Amino acid sequence: MNLVRDCLDxxxxxxxxxxxxxxxxxxxxxxxxxPPRVAYVELxxxxxxxxxxxxxxxxxxxxxxxRHIKSTPYRIAWSAVRVGLNHVEADVDADKTPALxxxxxxxxxxxxxxxxxx
Amino acid sequence: xxxxxxxxxxxxxxxxxxxxIGSIATAAQAGADFSLQLIWAIVLGGxxxxxxxxxxxxxxxxxxxxxxxAIRERFGFNYFAFxxxxxxxxxxxxxxxxxxxxxxxxxxxxGVGFQWWAIPAAFVIWLVLWKGTxxxxxxxxxxxxxxxxxxxxxxxxxxxxxxxxxxxxxxSLPQHDSAHYWFVAVSILGASISPYLxxxxxxxxIEDEWNEGYVGVNRIIAAGGMTFGSVISISVLILAxxxxxxxxxxxxxxxxxxxxxxxxFGYWGFWLIVASVGISCLGAAMEITLEIAYLTAQGFGWxxxxxxxxxxxxxxxxxxxLTIILGALSNILGIDPLKVTIFSMAVTAATLPVSIVxxxxxxxxxxxxxxxxxSWFSNAVVIAIIGLAFVLAVVxxxxxxxxGG
Numbered sequence: 001m002n003l004v005r006d007c008l009d010x011x012x013x014x015x016x017x018x019x020x021x022x023x024x025x026x027x028x029x030x031x032x033x034x035p036p037r038v039a040y041v042e043l044x045x046x047x048x049x050x051x052x053x054x055x056x057x058x059x060x061x062x063x064x065x066x067r068h069i070k071s072t073p074y075r076i077a078w079s080a081v082r083v084g085l086n087h088v089e090a091d092v093d094a095d096k097t098p099a100l101x102x103x104x105x106x107x108x109x110x111x112x113x114x115x116x117x118x
Numbered sequence: 119x120x121x122x123x124x125x126x127x128x129x130x131x132x133x134x135x136x137x138x139i140g141s142i143a144t145a146a147q148a149g150a151d152f153s154l155q156l157i158w159a160i161v162l163g164g165x166x167x168x169x170x171x172x173x174x175x176x177x178x179x180x181x182x183x184x185x186x187x188a189i190r191e192r193f194g195f196n197y198f199a200f201x202x203x204x205x206x207x208x209x210x211x212x213x214x215x216x217x218x219x220x221x222x223x224x225x226x227x228x229g230v231g232f233q234w235w236a237i238p239a240a241f242v243i244w245l246v247l248w249k250g251t252x253x254x255x256x257x258x259x260x261x262x263x264x265x266x267x268x269x270x271x272x273x274x275x276x277x278x279x280x281x282x283x284x285x286x287x288x289x290s291l292p293q294h295d296s297a298h299y300w301f302v303a304v305s306i307l308g309a310s311i312s313p314y315l316x317x318x319x320x321x322x323x324i325e326d327e328w329n330e331g332y333v334g335v336n337r338i339i340a341a342g343g344m345t346f347g348s349v350i351s352i353s354v355l356i357l358a359x360x361x362x363x364x365x366x367x368x369x370x371x372x373x374x375x376x377x378x379x380x381x382x383f384g385y386w387g388f389w390l391i392v393a394s395v396g397i398s399c400l401g402a403a404m405e406i407t408l409e410i411a412y413l414t415a416q417g418f419g420w421x422x423x424x425x426x427x428x429x430x431x432x433x434x435x436x437x438x439x440l441t442i443i444l445g446a447l448s449n450i451l452g453i454d455p456l457k458v459t460i461f462s463m464a465v466t467a468a469t470l471p472v473s474i475v476x477x478x479x480x481x482x483x484x485x486x487x488x489x490x491x492x493s494w495f496s497n498a499v500v501i502a503i504i505g506l507a508f509v510l511a512v513v514x515x516x517x518x519x520x521x522g523g
Contacts, residue, residue, distance in 0.1 A: 019420060103420070106436050107429050117435075
């Protein structure tokens with residue numbers, strides 16, 4: 001498998017085929033004398049910003065923390081990930097992960113309060 | 119039989135949805151300042167957009183993905199981020215111009231200043247997106263947009279010299295005001311080759327659940343819709359050339375628009391202009407708003423579909439709500455919509471390469487389009503369009519400075 005071509009930036013779905021976001025980053029584990037091992041995939045704003053510039057990632061991370069927003073990316077163990085042809089599937093329930101935190105917050109605190117949003 | 123209906127409806131909606139404030143303003147300006155001479159720019163823009171729309175539709179029908187989806191996958195986040203910032207900013211400018219067009223139509227109808235209509239117009243756009251489905255926006259508003267065919271009828275009734283019209287379909291050098299001539303030509307191309315059109319079309323193919331069986335349908339809709347749409351723009355130019363140019367009248371304000379149809383249709387010409395501008399800009403504003411929300415949702419992997427209720431896609435609904443608020447701002451502040459329109463068309467032209475270059479790669483990637491890859495001819499056309507886009511990118515801003523006045 002070519003990790004960048006087949007996995008990075010692909011749409012990620014949970015076990016119920018619900019879109020969680022995209023694979024924003026891939027974390028490799030290095031151990032002395034052994035080849036690198038894929039440990040996690042990451043989803044999150046800070047991971048994306050780090051790809052643009054590490055400094056930008058740090059600035060955004062600090063800004064989020066100052067607003068009491070968790071900046072740590074959401075990690076999914078590689079063992080729970082299955083790379084498909086068009087998307088990547090994670091053996092998790094998206095609603096119970098930080099990946100849909102904003103979606104659920106907006107739904108419950110903004111959208112549902114607008115007439116016609118229920 | 120079903121596909122014939124899809125083709126007919128597709129062409130009708132493309133025609134009804136083609137004209138927007140950018141095409142109206144740039145065509146009217148071209149006709150007033152250079153008579154029929156700039157028809158070639160509309161023809162060239164129409165050919166380019168027909169090819170790009172066809173390819174965007176074919177890509178989505180075959181791969182099951184939209185163009186922004188594939189750009190993020192194929193080119194990575196860094197390129198997508200660049201495209202996203204550029205396209206979102208340009209589209210917001212164009213959205214401001216379209217909302218301005220709706221407000222101008224309401225100002226013409228009521229006499230109340232356009233800026234007072236910015237919030238009601240934005241609210242109506244939002245309400246249709248909030249309550250409506252993709253079909254309502256795509257077909258309903260575009261069908262109403264067929265009122266813009268009144269420009270075509272009027273163009274026939276003013277009896278232009280058709281030989282001269284045909285001759286003007288070929289490029290020619292300016293006889294006066296060179297910088298302004300090329301500026302208007304670039305603006306026309308910017309208005310015609312709008313990235314929002316092919317990005318929206320690509321998302322529409324997914325919303326309408328197109329598959330490989332729609333490749334032929336898509337080709338006919340793209341060619342037919344864009345050709346007939348260009349005919350409407352040419353009609354606006356002919357009217358301005360026949361009515362404004364002989365009197366030496368410059369097109370400097372939207373309040374002059376009724377003069378395009380009143381000499382032909384009298385009292386009803388005024389209301390046809392109000393309806394044409396109002397409905398076409400309303401439709402375009404909805405499409406651009408959705409396009410920005412689609413781009414955001416697709417790029418970041420959110421759930422998106424205009425056919426789902428807002429609660430099912432809270433981030434998508436929030437994205438289009440914020441987009442409308444930002445798009446309405448310049449009108450609330452009273453910035454002249456014509457200036458915003460002309461500026462936005464030039465900026466669109468300046469940023470075209472960012473949106474068009476990925477086509478060349480995506481349309482030849484077997485993993486996406488399989489046997490429906492571009493032929494050598496389609497690739498040659500895309501390369502020519504990219505070349506044109508780079509020329510436009512280089513010259514549009516200097517021409518805006520030296521020829522925009």
